[in-house]
Amino acid sequence: MKPAILLIEPMLPQIEKALDDAYVVHRFTDVASLADVAGSIRGIATGGATGVPPDVMAALPELGIIAINGIGTDAVDLNRARERGIRVTTTPGVLTADVADMALGLILMACRGLGTGDRYVRAGSWGREPIALGHAVTGKRLGILGLGQVGRAIAARAGGFDMPVAYHDIREIPESGHTYFADLAELARHSDILVVAASGGAQSRNLVDRTVLEALGPRGVLVNVARGSVVDEDALVAALQAGTLGAAGLDVFQHEPHVPEALMTMDNVVLQPHRASATVETRLAMGDLVVRNLAAWFGGKALLTPVV
Numbered sequence: 001m002k003p004a005i006l007l008i009e010p011m012l013p014q015i016e017k018a019l020d021d022a023y024v025v026h027r028f029t030d031v032a033s034l035a036d037v038a039g040s041i042r043g044i045a046t047g048g049a050t051g052v053p054p055d056v057m058a059a060l061p062e063l064g065i066i067a068i069n070g071i072g073t074d075a076v077d078l079n080r081a082r083e084r085g086i087r088v089t090t091t092p093g094v095l096t097a098d099v100a101d102m103a104l105g106l107i108l109m110a111c112r113g114l115g116t117g118d119r120y121v122r123a124g125s126w127g128r129e130p131i132a133l134g135h136a137v138t139g140k141r142l143g144i145l146g147l148g149q150v151g152r153a154i155a156a157r158a159g160g161f162d163m164p165v166a167y168h169d170i171r172e173i174p175e176s177g178h179t180y181f182a183d184l185a186e187l188a189r190h191s192d193i194l195v196v197a198a199s200g201g202a203q204s205r206n207l208v209d210r211t212v213l214e215a216l217g218p219r220g221v222l223v224n225v226a227r228g229s230v231v232d233e234d235a236l237v238a239a240l241q242a243g244t245l246g247a248a249g250l251d252v253f254q255h256e257p258h259v260p261e262a263l264m265t266m267d268n269v270v271l272q273p274h275r276a277s278a279t280v281e282t283r284l285a286m287g288d289l290v291v292r293n294l295a296a297w298f299g300g301k302a303l304l305t306p307v308v
Contacts, residue, residue: 004040009047015287051075065297067290074200088308089293094285095277100153102276103225106249109270110221111135116267143191146198188215200227210235221247225276228253237262251276
């Protein structure tokens, strides 16, 4: 008999078919619906943003593995998972290129006003009224918060735009060849564009605060492709409204899918619905890694990409 798992967040049809072929898959609707099957569920497949609600984890006494389709673990209680001996995996590496590409796309859109230009043409304003000039990207000083896999991929792409790169991380990484700032506000003050590529978690919550935004300044651009929790969203809105920050390109938010209403009306803000890794190619690779991690655990083999 096939083992039972819970699918909390939908995946691509090809991935769900692979799961259906290997397991009895219960698709999550609410905790109450688990009453009759909770005792049989031994694994969970979910997404990084959705994670596993505490009441769901508590309702599954035989749960042994949580396979996350993403790299974020904010929405999973890792301490509770450790206490119960529940293994947790993510899908690192396979989404690096797409997230870095999105960061560069948001930089270009925010600096050159590509979204504004698109709306201008669609509205029939071309030839009828002026449109503001954009700002060059080539040669701008790029600051990166978090020089992990994604941060390094962004830095590599920045080289194509002749952008000098500096960074802030928990430690200096001399082999990167980039300038290190131990103080985040000093990095922001040094940068024309600051990209948030640091993973989330309690230690990084609101790391980009009012002080950092003020240091970035009225011509500065903030781009976030990491986690909404890393940026103090209230301070960000206030800085954009006051003109103490020049522009922003945002793929993530603190309370997704809620986006502050004030951001919706700002032409100097580019918004995306947390889709930096949302390409067919990457989502297939991520889903395949979820499938293989589950297969490894149920087969008694070493997990490919464990977090816990």
